[in-house]
Amino acid sequence: MKHKITAWMTLFMVIVLAFSSLVHAEGEKKTVILGTSADYAPYEFHKTMDGVDTIVGFDIEIAKEIAKDMGAELVIKDTSFDALLPELTSGRVDFVISGMNPTEERRKSIDFSDSYYAAEQSVVVRKEDALKFNTFESLEGARIGVQKSSIQETIAKTIPGASVISLDKIPDLLMQLDSERVDAVLAEYPIAKTNMDEATMVITEAKPEAEVDAYAIGVRKGNEELLNHINATLTRLKENDQIQKFVDEASDLAAGRKSENLNTFQFFWKYRDYYAKGIQFTLLISALGVLFGFLLGLIIALLRMSGVKILKFLATAYIEIIRGTPMLVQLFIIHYSLAAFDIKFSPIQSGILTLSINSAAYLAEIFRAGIQGVDRGQLEAARSLGMTKSKAMRHIILPQAFKGVLPAIGNEFVVIIKESSIVSFIGVYDIMYQAQILRGSTFAPLNPLLVAALIYFILTFVLSKLLGVWERKLSASDNR
Structure with missing residues (x-):
């Protein structure tokens, strides 16, 4: 038994370490992070360059010059336009270039460079x-x-x-x-x-x-050092008339984009690499969200059924709060609001954490219903044979409860895959994020979404069938 526990603990630690290291494989070189909304050609937009999806535009060229003058590597973070200020004020990006006007309202929360x-x-x-x-x-x-x-x-x-x-x-x-x-x-x-x-x-x-x-570059309040670097670069570019050159080049590059007359399957095949990347992120986030949600949900269910009033109250409060608030709000609180307390998660980590805590609240109630559905006499019989309550729960009650609620658990897993699409709001390159990229870069309003819908259907359909097979195997003994 000790060897089994050690093996499970080792596996759990490996998963936790993998989770904590996601998107943190940074080198020693100094980096500067740009926040932008790459759907604003010719300022910033997506374009396939040498077979690779690349964010281009004259704003991006200006950002490259700023990073070069600072002796830093430029990292580009693409997100929605209205999320740029939260990204900046929470410290997730160092500066923002996205065709942004330095309005008085925005100046209340961030500082702006000279206009460019x-x-x-x-x-x-x-x-x-x-x-x-x-x-x-x-x-x-x-x-x-x-x-x-x-x-x-x-x-x-x-x-x-x-x-x-x-x-x-x-x-x-x-x-x-x-x-x-x-x-x-x-x-x-x-x-x-x-x-x-x-x-x-x-x-x-x-x-x-x-x-x-006029347009300007946004930085966090009080970051005078970076602001001075940016203004120095802008002064150099304006003196050499480089910005207008960047504008002309980006306009020519954007003008080369043509609307394509492709059916849904042709569209998918041409842009399959985008969707393949999105599927990887969706499956990663969903799988880890399911795993952590399963473990947390089981713990919360046991706490709610415990005889300790404070633990029961906390578990009940958790379930009611999480089930009573939208997942998107939970995602924004975890990703943006916690940053005010210097708790910063990467987009992938925020997505996994949100899916886990949300799913756990629903799974906790499913587990509780399953446990309460097992005849109480079985627990009493196990105790009379000398088993401790924890052993009886682990070996007698939980296996039967799990078998009884497997369809409900499977349904929750399917829901997690679909609801993982919300992570595209914080810049995770999942299926929906890739679909939005293709909508902007190909002028195709419907095909990217149809392909995304088809992929989600295939993923959830296959998962449902696999869970059905597993359910039949577990119930085979009941039919003998």
């Missing part, structure tokens, strides 16, 4: 509405699409009677325009020109009052 570029705002409409919305005043009462947390959102809210629809991604906004869910999209001219479908859309003559907006 300015672009005009533009209004994109469907071709048939070009005359209808040919002035900015004509947008009164219209449905306006803007990127969430952007200067365009602020401008749109000043339009009398306008209904403002805010989304994370520019391609999503243009898809809303194409499907007639919005009447116009407010975006910067380079962004609109690069991303819109010129066959069905047009940039109108309408001009917002704030026609030109």
Whole structure:
């Protein structure tokens, strides 16, 4: 028995060490971490370069120059635009470049560099509405699409009677325009020109009052050393007219992107490497989430059934709180809010931890129901034979309880695989993250999502069948 316990403890320690070392294989070289939202061509966007998915754009070229002047290696962290400030203030990234305006509201939480570029705002409409919305005043009462947390959102809210629809991604906004869910999209001219479908859309003559907006680089409050490095690099680039060169090169690179007429299976085969990478991350996070959730759920179930009131209260409170709050909120609290207490997890670790603690609350109730479903007389019989309560629970009660609740446990495991998609919000390269990358880089609004849905279905279907086989094997003895 001691050898078995030692083996299980060794396996558990190996898993814990592997978990703690994820995304921490850093070298000795100094690094500087850039936060960006790579869906904003030509500022920053994904493009396949020499067969490798690469984040490119003129913002990225500026960041490379900053890192070079600092003698550091640049690490790029891609996330949604409205998550950039939490990433920066929590210390997960060192600076932010993402076509960001230095508004007064943002200056309350972060510092900004000198401005490095300015672009005009533009209004994109469907071709048939070009005359209808040919002035900015004509947008009164219209449905306006803007990127969430952007200067365009602020401008749109000043339009009398306008209904403002805010989304994370520019391609999503243009898809809303194409499907007639919005009447116009407010975006910067380079962004609109690069991303819109010129066959069905047009940039109108309408001009917002704030026609030109400057962009700056964000750093954490009080980080004067980094801010001085950034300003020195920007001064050098502006003096040599390098930034405009970066803009022209990035615009040409972005203009080379074409919409492809592929069916769903052709799309999957062409971009299978993206999805293969996403499947690896999804399976890793789901498997570890299931493992830790299973162990934690069993412990919580036993605590809730214990005779110690404080332990029972804590276990009950845990279950009710976790089941009563959205998993996405739990993910953001773990990933961003705990950083204020200097508790920082990598995106993968945050994802695994969130899935584990969420799943544990549901599994605890499943285990409790299974244990209570076993005839109490069996525990009493085991005790009368001289077995301790813990041995009786381990050898008599738990095996029967586990067999009885296996279908419910299997259903929870299937749910975990599907709900693991939320980790894409914090920059984990799972299946949904890869689908969002492909939506922005290929102009395909539907195929990336259809492929992702098909992959999730295959994973959950196969798992369900395997669990069914296991369940039949365990119940074989009952049919003899």
